[in-house]
Amino acid sequence: MTIQAVMFDFSGTVFRLEQDASWLADFTDEDGVAFDVEAQTEIVRRMTAPTGQVVQLSEEYQYAWDNRDLDPGLHRKIYLEVLQRSGLPAKHAHTLYSRLIDPHEWTPYPDTEAVLKSVSGKGLKVGVLSNIAFDIRPAFSSRGLAEHVDEFVLSFEEGAIKPDPVIFETLLDRLGVPPENTLMVGDSEEADGGARALGCPFALVEPLPTHQRPDGLLTALREHGVL
Incomplete structure (x- = not known):
């Protein structure tokens, strides 16, 4: 045809969404430990994986994950959870999430x-x-x-x-x-x-x-x- x-x-x-070292350069986990390159790469991967579940979730967050691409509110909820479950403190998770949803990034x-x-x-x-x-x-x-x-x-x-x-x-x-x-x-x-x-x-x-x-x-x- x-x-x-x-x-x-x-x-x-x-x-x-390319990994930019500057995004996480000043980020630390809750213990004040900086993220190495491998950890940074994994965090970015978890934000952009097209399919597959990246962390274990409760029923509430499982629903948000399954429907994340249908509702901006659920999308924000689940990715902030994923980022925090990946070791990012809440303030860093919010900053990184803002880059994820910025089409210019x-x-x-x-x-x-x-x-x-x-x-x-x-x-x-x-x-x-x-x-x-x-x-x-x-x-x-x-x-x-x-x-x-x-x-x-x-x-x-x-x-x-x-x-x-x-x-x-x-x-x-x-x-x-x-x-x-x-x-x-x-x-x-x-x-x-x-x-x-x-x-x-x-x-x-x-x-x-x-x-x-x-x-x-x-x-x-x-x-x-x-x-």
């Missing part, structure tokens, strides 16, 4: 701009589909990329999360392209790969640090004959 549209996941696919992959411009320039429809509880549009608009995206579908606005077919169907309907003609690109077999249940081809990319994945998107789209 000819690809007429491409749907992209956000975190770990076209943008990434997210870094595009080196080939994100080229891919979005190339796909839209060929006349294909472009959608961004994310399990997320804050507005990511400013991450694109501040870099002049929003004009290359036809539709954004965000879980907290739609009341559905991947891999629920409903959220894929929502974006497909707005793009006006059948699933068999729409490539889904994402970093999670479980969440993003759910598009295959509707008949969408799927391309998996690794959620590596941006400097370690200079052309992952370009490669994925070339392998599917899009570019």
Whole structure:
């Protein structure tokens, strides 16, 4: 089938929340011990993991975790809990959480701009589909990329999360392209790969640090004959 549209996941696919040593440079745990690089890396990973539970939770917080991408209030509640359970004092957890939900703190992959411009320039429809509880549009608009995206579908606005077919169907309907003609690109077999249940081809990319994945998107789209 000819690809007429491409749907992209956000975190770990076209943008990434990069570890910045300065964020945690002055942070210490409750005993006043500074976090080493390994601990810092794990904390950032826990904030951005697309699937899987990162700490054991009570029933109350389990509900918040399961529904975090549907409700900004639950998202804030559970990630502050996760950060504090990871050893961050409350004041540090609040500071770090504010960076997580700031779209300007997210870094595009080196080939994100080229891919979005190339796909839209060929006349294909472009959608961004994310399990997320804050507005990511400013991450694109501040870099002049929003004009290359036809539709954004965000879980907290739609009341559905991947891999629920409903959220894929929502974006497909707005793009006006059948699933068999729409490539889904994402970093999670479980969440993003759910598009295959509707008949969408799927391309998996690794959620590596941006400097370690200079052309992952370009490669994925070339392998599917899009570019």
